[in-house]
Amino acid sequence: MRKHALLPVLALSVFLAGCAGSPLRSYNKELGNTISMVNAGDVKGALAQLEANNDSVFSSSDEKDANGGKKEKTQADSIFGKDILYYFEKGELLRLDNEYERSRDAWLEADGIVRIWEDEYRVNPAKVLGDVATYLVSDRVSRYDGNDYEKVFLSTKLMLDHVMLGNNDDARIEMKKTFEREKLIESFREQEYERIQEETGKQSLKFSVDDLAKNGYPVDKLDSPDARALKNGYQNAFAHYLSGYFFELKGEPSLAAPGYRNALELRPDSKLIRQKATGKLGGKPGPGKADVLFVVESGFAPALRSITIPLPIPINKEVVVTPLSFPVITADTRAYVPPSITVGAQSLPVETLVNVDALARRQLKDRLPGIIGRTAVRAVIKSALQYQAKKKGGALAGLAATVATVGSEQADERSWRTLPARLSVARAILPVGEQDIEFRTRNGIYRGRIKIEDTMTIVPIRLSGNFVYVGQRDAQGTLEAAPDLEEAVEDEPVDEKPEAASKPSGAGGLSGILGSGARPKVLR
Amino acid sequence: MKFSRFPLLPALLALSLSACQTLNSPTVGKGISYGDSKAVETVSTDLGSTDIQTTSEKMTQSLLQTPLLQDIIRKRGLLMASPVENKTSEYFDTKLITDTVLSHLQKNGVRYVIAGDEMQNQVDELRRQNQSGLYKKSSAAKVGNMQGAQYRLDGSVSSITKRGSGVKDVYYKINMRLIEIESGIVEWSDEKEIRKVLNY
Amino acid sequence: MKQMILTFSLGLACLGAALPVYSDDGGSIASKVEELGRMDYLKVADLRAVRRDGLLRVQATISNSSPANQQLHYRFRWLDNDGFTVWEEEPWKPELVYGKQDKVLNVTAPTFKATDFKLELQSPNNSTSAENPGNVADKPPYR
Numbered sequence: 001m002r003k004h005a006l007l008p009v010l011a012l013s014v015f016l017a018g019c020a021g022s023p024l025r026s027y028n029k030e031l032g033n034t035i036s037m038v039n040a041g042d043v044k045g046a047l048a049q050l051e052a053n054n055d056s057v058f059s060s061s062d063e064k065d066a067n068g069g070k071k072e073k074t075q076a077d078s079i080f081g082k083d084i085l086y087y088f089e090k091g092e093l094l095r096l097d098n099e100y101e102r103s104r105d106a107w108l109e110a111d112g113i114v115r116i117w118e119d120e121y122r123v124n125p126a127k128v129l130g131d132v133a134t135y136l137v138s139d140r141v142s143r144y145d146g147n148d149y150e151k152v153f154l155s156t157k158l159m160l161d162h163v164m165l166g167n168n169d170d171a172r173i174e175m176k177k178t179f180e181r182e183k184l185i186e187s188f189r190e191q192e193y194e195r196i197q198e199e200t201g202k203q204s205l206k207f208s209v210d211d212l213a214k215n216g217y218p219v220d221k222l223d224s225p226d227a228r229a230l231k232n233g234y235q236n237a238f239a240h241y242l243s244g245y246f247f248e249l250k251g252e253p254s255l256a257a258p259g260y261r262n263a264l265e266l267r268p269d270s271k272l273i274r275q276k277a278t279g280k281l282g283g284k285p286g287p288g289k290a291d292v293l294f295v296v297e298s299g300f301a302p303a304l305r306s307i308t309i310p311l312p313i314p315i316n317k318e319v320v321v322t323p324l325s326f327p328v329i330t331a332d333t334r335a336y337v338p339p340s341i342t343v344g345a346q347s348l349p350v351e352t353l354v355n356v357d358a359l360a361r362r363q364l365k366d367r368l369p370g371i372i373g374r375t376a377v378r379a380v381i382k383s384a385l386q387y388q389a390k391k392k393g394g395a396l397a398g399l400a401a402t403v404a405t406v407g408s409e410q411a412d413e414r415s416w417r418t419l420p421a422r423l424s425v426a427r428a429i430l431p432v433g434e435q436d437i438e439f440r441t442r443n444g445i446y447r448g449r450i451k452i453e454d455t456m457t458i459v460p461i462r463l464s465g466n467f468v469y470v471g472q473r474d475a476q477g478t479l480e481a482a483p484d485l486e487e488a489v490e491d492e493p494v495d496e497k498p499e500a501a502s503k504p505s506g507a508g509g510l511s512g513i514l515g516s517g518a519r520p521k522v523l524r
Numbered sequence: 525m526k527f528s529r530f531p532l533l534p535a536l537l538a539l540s541l542s543a544c545q546t547l548n549s550p551t552v553g554k555g556i557s558y559g560d561s562k563a564v565e566t567v568s569t570d571l572g573s574t575d576i577q578t579t580s581e582k583m584t585q586s587l588l589q590t591p592l593l594q595d596i597i598r599k600r601g602l603l604m605a606s607p608v609e610n611k612t613s614e615y616f617d618t619k620l621i622t623d624t625v626l627s628h629l630q631k632n633g634v635r636y637v638i639a640g641d642e643m644q645n646q647v648d649e650l651r652r653q654n655q656s657g658l659y660k661k662s663s664a665a666k667v668g669n670m671q672g673a674q675y676r677l678d679g680s681v682s683s684i685t686k687r688g689s690g691v692k693d694v695y696y697k698i699n700m701r702l703i704e705i706e707s708g709i710v711e712w713s714d715e716k717e718i719r720k721v722l723n724y
Numbered sequence: 725m726k727q728m729i730l731t732f733s734l735g736l737a738c739l740g741a742a743l744p745v746y747s748d749d750g751g752s753i754a755s756k757v758e759e760l761g762r763m764d765y766l767k768v769a770d771l772r773a774v775r776r777d778g779l780l781r782v783q784a785t786i787s788n789s790s791p792a793n794q795q796l797h798y799r800f801r802w803l804d805n806d807g808f809t810v811w812e813e814e815p816w817k818p819e820l821v822y823g824k825q826d827k828v829l830n831v832t833a834p835t836f837k838a839t840d841f842k843l844e845l846q847s848p849n850n851s852t853s854a855e856n857p858g859n860v861a862d863k864p865p866y867r
Contacts, residue, residue, distance in 0.1 A: 254607055258612060258616070564797055577814075578815060588779060589779060594778070632834075632835055633836075
């Protein structure tokens, strides 16, 4: 099915290269604008931009069929229609806009696409695994099913949406689905690994990650200590912690305990998790109090970039240097995690549970052997073409062919970009009612007011560029630049904990000191 | 090869049609069928239906043999149960084991009182009947008549998982205890071990 | 379907037998055991039952004649004096019997009402023949 679908894609790619809906689009370019709009606090503009980018010639914007029923997703839809990335980003943007219902709907669309993949794998694992090794065209042309960690993140985020909307039953289902998904991915990766071992054993041409490194691929960027410390490239400590929180508050310690325990396995150094994983569960917060979870997201997931590495491919006893493209991750160090959140008189420590940056590196590192395998197969074919051109037309034609291959070879740079770079949590038992919160951002101190409900209260906070989003419908707050902070925070390594927050002397004298970019803003 | 089979097909069809008529089952849909709920389930190494069933069965049998429990039945004593604690990393509702053991015990005449979160519903209902002013005084359940249990049942599930190349071995140990609430003495305890091996 | 015939024929056999008394090796083992198909390597070597503290206790020894490990699935059906079941259908229990091993299964009835039982046995290596679809009454094999 997929192989057939590829043919028209190839043919069309020629005139579609510039078009937004094209599989050959440059995803980074597309999303760059969207992200800077989010950074400036213009979510609505970012959404409009996203819609404009995805106005494909193939997909009808109408998601209903002729009878008004919901259209069934087909594989063609997932290739030509609005792809999973569109729904990933849309769901995230809508969530930042506090449109939880629409965000959930967008993510459910994405979930449908992930489920196509899951079902395919369950029904016919050999076929899905077969695809792993048989691509002749660049990875970016293939259907994007989402990265492993994105798939897990998707159900985690859906889970959060369900909780925010108060649909506890749906949240419960989504939680179970998250962990089934993790297991499925685990089994897929295990089998894929064996498959790739087998395939590369068969090939006469063998390239390892080391060969890539020798030719200029920045392996050290992937093999960073934080990426190595992860158990794998898909499991999400926050997903487990959230289910621990959810089930604990629902009075189901037998399901909460494994949540905390799994989270601890993934983040053994977290005090917040350890406290729950080893302590007794099921304590009630007491009358007039609620167990509140702050979910602090900072920055944006790292972008994948294409890097061209010339590899020597032996053809007819002649070594032809062929330029091949590989994805590489560019670090996003702009994420800022506040060291603590002050609620009333209490200062709550903020702990980072998920480092998406490290996850992405780890995932790419784990998948690199497969990518090399696929690229090598293509290389042999392309080298043969080059060789023919060289033989017939001399050096000049050979050069032309080289240029052509570089032009058509671009690594797959698609990824869910609006995901945060860091996901952190803080948790405390707080009195019900309105509460003042305060925390540091890169641009100063945010002060706001949140509402704490009687039951489960989750407060999503997103620190993005110059802006702070608080995920409560009527939350209000201001970001005040603190002159003595600006310097201290500048160029600070992401994870390092700064000194205790020093408060600005007063709001009155601020406007004079502030630059135009950091004016006090009223936030939703 | 393929073609030679075709002439046979109508003949075969005719034969089968004349031999018997298809009898419609009272079912709708296809692809889903009801399995045997008592069958041995070996889908994964996770705790599953067979494990719950055999564990609760063993616990019930073991409990029934205890003279103390027979005494409780005779004297119509009261039991309560704290849900079996999940000490594994699996999302598995171990309370199911407690529920099954309790229902098995009840069939043998053991009386138990509710506890934990179910208690909240009970309290809410009592409150509604007595404080809402909607109920007739004579028919409303009275406050202050709930009975305390003398014995408490609790337990836990632990696991050890080992992985080698091509093999995954999971060992489960399920432990249950009957404790006299007043004295804290463990009057009975038993355990069930389960080993599950996955070769791939 | 096959199982239905089996259960039915056994039910008849059971009614005719009316076996309330158990002592060591009291009745015939075959009358207490139901095999699904015919087990080639496993057999019930010993079966005893006693009533203690109002509960029926059963001990069955399963011996494996083959040198290879055999998988066994078993369950009990608990009956009263009149042959009615007094407990819900039990789950099948998996048991591994090593080559040449005698495995002792020791169970207690889950209810005080049980006075009689049937032991259902199934092994994946059971053989069945089309002519004789597992009708145990036809071939009381182990005694």
